[in-house]
Amino acid sequence: xxxxxxxxxxxxxxxxxxxxxxxxxxxxxxxxxxxxxxxxxxxxxxxxxxxxxxxxxxxxxxxxxxxxxxxxxxxxxxxxxxxxxxxxxxxxxxxxxxxxxxxxxxxxxxxxxxxxxxxxxxxxxxxxxxxxxxxxxxxxxxxxxxxxxxxxxxxxxxxxxxxxxxxxxxxxxxxxxxxxxxxxxxxxxxxxxxxxxxxxxxxxxxxxxxxxxxxxxxxxxxxxxxxxxxxxxxxxxxxxxxxxxxxxxxxxxxxxxxxxxxxxxxxxxxxxxxxxxxxxxx
Amino acid sequence: xxxxxxxxxxxxxxxxxxxxxxxxxxxxxxxxxxxxxxxxxxxxxxxxxxxxxxxxxxxxxxxxxxxxxxxxxxxxxxxxxxxxxxxxxxxxxxxxxxxxxxxxxxxxxxxxxxxxxxxxxxxxxxxxxxxxxxxxxxxxxxxxxxxxxxxxxxxxxxxxxxxxxxxxxxxxxxxxxxxxxxxxxxxxxxxxxxxxxxxxxxxxxxxxxxxxxxxxxxxxxxxxxxxxxxxxxxxxxxxxxxxxxxxxxxxxxxxxxxxxxxxxxxxxxxxxxxxxxxxxxxxxxxxxxxxxxxxxxxxxxxxxxxxxxxxxxxxxx
Ligand SMILES: Nc1ncnc2c1ncn2[C@@H]1O[C@H](COP(=O)(O)OP(=O)(O)OP(=O)(O)O)[C@@H](O)[C@H]1O
Ligand SMILES: [Mg+2]
Numbered sequence: 001x002x003x004x005x006x007x008x009x010x011x012x013x014x015x016x017x018x019x020x021x022x023x024x025x026x027x028x029x030x031x032x033x034x035x036x037x038x039x040x041x042x043x044x045x046x047x048x049x050x051x052x053x054x055x056x057x058x059x060x061x062x063x064x065x066x067x068x069x070x071x072x073x074x075x076x077x078x079x080x081x082x083x084x085x086x087x088x089x090x091x092x093x094x095x096x097x098x099x100x101x102x103x104x105x106x107x108x109x110x111x112x113x114x115x116x117x118x119x120x121x122x123x124x125x126x127x128x129x130x131x132x133x134x135x136x137x138x139x140x141x142x143x144x145x146x147x148x149x150x151x152x153x154x155x156x157x158x159x160x161x162x163x164x165x166x167x168x169x170x171x172x173x174x175x176x177x178x179x180x181x182x183x184x185x186x187x188x189x190x191x192x193x194x195x196x197x198x199x200x201x202x203x204x205x206x207x208x209x210x211x212x213x214x215x216x217x218x219x220x221x222x223x224x225x226x227x228x229x230x231x232x233x234x235x236x237x238x239x240x241x242x243x244x245x246x247x248x249x250x251x252x253x254x255x256x257x258x259x260x261x262x263x264x265x266x267x268x269x270x271x272x273x274x275x276x277x278x279x280x281x282x
Numbered sequence: 283x284x285x286x287x288x289x290x291x292x293x294x295x296x297x298x299x300x301x302x303x304x305x306x307x308x309x310x311x312x313x314x315x316x317x318x319x320x321x322x323x324x325x326x327x328x329x330x331x332x333x334x335x336x337x338x339x340x341x342x343x344x345x346x347x348x349x350x351x352x353x354x355x356x357x358x359x360x361x362x363x364x365x366x367x368x369x370x371x372x373x374x375x376x377x378x379x380x381x382x383x384x385x386x387x388x389x390x391x392x393x394x395x396x397x398x399x400x401x402x403x404x405x406x407x408x409x410x411x412x413x414x415x416x417x418x419x420x421x422x423x424x425x426x427x428x429x430x431x432x433x434x435x436x437x438x439x440x441x442x443x444x445x446x447x448x449x450x451x452x453x454x455x456x457x458x459x460x461x462x463x464x465x466x467x468x469x470x471x472x473x474x475x476x477x478x479x480x481x482x483x484x485x486x487x488x489x490x491x492x493x494x495x496x497x498x499x500x501x502x503x504x505x506x507x508x509x510x511x512x513x514x515x516x517x518x519x520x521x522x523x524x525x526x527x528x529x530x531x532x533x534x535x536x537x538x539x540x541x542x543x544x545x546x547x548x549x550x551x552x553x554x555x556x557x558x559x560x561x562x563x564x565x566x567x568x569x570x571x572x573x574x575x576x577x578x579x580x581x582x583x584x585x586x587x588x589x590x591x592x593x594x595x596x597x598x599x
Contacts, residue, residue, distance in 0.1 A: 010298075010299055011299055012299070176374065176379075177379065177380055179333065179338045179374070180372075180374045180377065180379075180380040181380060181392075182338060182367070183336050183338060183367060183371075183372040183374070183443075184367070184380075184392055184393040184396060184442060184443065184446070185364065185367050185368070185392075185393055185396030185397055185446070186392070186396055187396070201382065202380075202382045202392065205382035206379055206380055206381065206382050209379075209428070210379055
């Protein structure tokens with residue numbers, strides 16, 4: 001349990017969790033690229049629908065997915081405000097000194113905010129449904145072709161997985177040391193910056209000592225087992241694509257196709273929708 | 283003066299898939315002067331519980347009163363954490379991993395300094411603490427903690443807590459990772475410290491035999507709840523229940539039970555190996571007076587594997 005408790009992994013055992021991690025990585029990349037081609041509100045609705053479906057299929061509470069945006073809320077609001085005040089196109093709604101609020105500016109700001117938040121939500125779906133270990137396996141497998149140009153793919157993957165494996169342990173350790181020093185009356189989270197940095201020393205020194213000790217032990221353990229990264233190694237869990245991945249791929253493909261259709265064939269479906277409703281009203 | 287814990291609950295990672303209800307309504311009163319042993323299966327919530335006594339975890343629900351310092355879940359009421367940490371000294375598992383200063387004396391001084399004592403008082407306490415844990419002050423004060431042996435490091439770490447002169451001393455598995463000799467030394471150190479500086483001592487241990495050596499009261503944790511809270515000499519009555527939750531029964535109790543099963547009744551409450559030895563000697567003497575017990579005891583069947591357990595008097599005290 002502790003192995004995966006870092007990051008956002010949210011185990012539900014759903015079909016999305018069981019997809020091949022390589023497929024999920026590829027899908028995420030596709031998603032990220034595609035989102036930059038969304039040009040209309042209808043397109044954003046499609047993206048939202050897509051995410052909602054994934055969310056539903058993976059049994060991850062929508063609340064958690066939305067929460068992942070919280071981390072970048074400030075950046076989002078900041079860019080939105082800048083966009084509203086300084087992006088100048090279309091009908092002017094309000095003007096004062098150098099600041100001009102235009103319809104185009106508001107439109108652009110909203111679209112930008114939507115783009116950023118959907119992007120974050122989409123990528124967090126990957127980390128919600130894939131353990132860090134699966135991710136490194138996937139990356140190793142996807143980077144395999146680079147072996148032919150002498151990139152030490154396996155070593156990179158090993159370094160990544162060791163780092164990932166160590167992070168939860170180090171976080172635990174930090175917690176423990178912090179509490180031990182607090183028990184000795186250390187005031188770690190009060191005072192100004194200089195005081196805080198100084199107060200961190202009793203935590204950082206034992207932490208480094210322990211990190212180095214662990215690294216040392218691990219290196220010895222690897223040596224003792226005659227670990228050799230250059231040998232032909234086999235995997236305990238072999239990644240295999242299944243029909244589930246194919247179905248998922250088709251689903252993603254439909255989504256991508258819809259977005260491109262909207263951009264290049266319809267050149268933004270919004271105007272047709274507006275026309276349709278004004279037609280209805282008339 | 284007492285430590286009173288009322289209806290304490292604690293949940294790790296609440297409202298996530300990793301949620302873990304670690305304490306489920308714990309009620310406990312610890313009297314001043316108690317020598318309390320806490321045992322329990324791994325993951326039963328022992329460490330989580332004692333961290334609360336030092337205000338290291340924010341109270342989620344319940345109430346704690348440590349010698350009139352009150353902790354409540356209410357955020358608005360600030361508890362006097364500084365005073366609490368001076369009152370309750372907490373020695374973590376593997377305390378040597380918290381050493382950080384470049385000399386032993388400085389490291390031991392960390393706690394008292396944080397309490398805001400003046401330099402003379404700090405120096406005095408450091409000297410006394412280092413001597414109390416059985417190290418030579420002049421020899422060790424300027425050495426780097428990292429170049430000491432494992433057992434020495436642990437002593438220095440304990441001295442760092444002792445120097446704060448806590449009224450309550452809590453130790454979480456103080457003998458973990460030490461060899462039998464080191465264990466023996468730390469155990470007698472704890473008994474010594476109880477007499478010399480902290481009248482109330484709480485020790486967590488995995489090893490029931492170890493705890494029967496000194497505690498006068500024992501609390502058994504099981505699955506976040508207190509299963510038993512007994513005076514030491516009554517523990518043996520619950521051997522079967524202890525066994526059912528995966529706890530070792532004290533060796534002496536086990537042997538007394540085996541003897542009973544073979545028709546040899548020993549007198550008195552037998553919990554520690556010392557008790558057992560005394561009872562066996564008493565029974566033996568009795569037998570040689572009236573010869574009622576048959577001679578079928580095979581002593582080789584039992585393993586008296588605790589070094590020094592019976593001959594403690596020679597070393598310490
Ligand atoms: N930081 C944490 N985050 C999440 N869960 C935790 C954390 N610390 C402890 N737990 C869980 O809470 C429960 C109680 O843990 P605790 O450390 O109090 O047990 P313990 O009785 O001290 O065990 P041990 O004898 O192994 O030290 C365990 O199930 C543990 O997995
Ligand atoms: Mg513990």
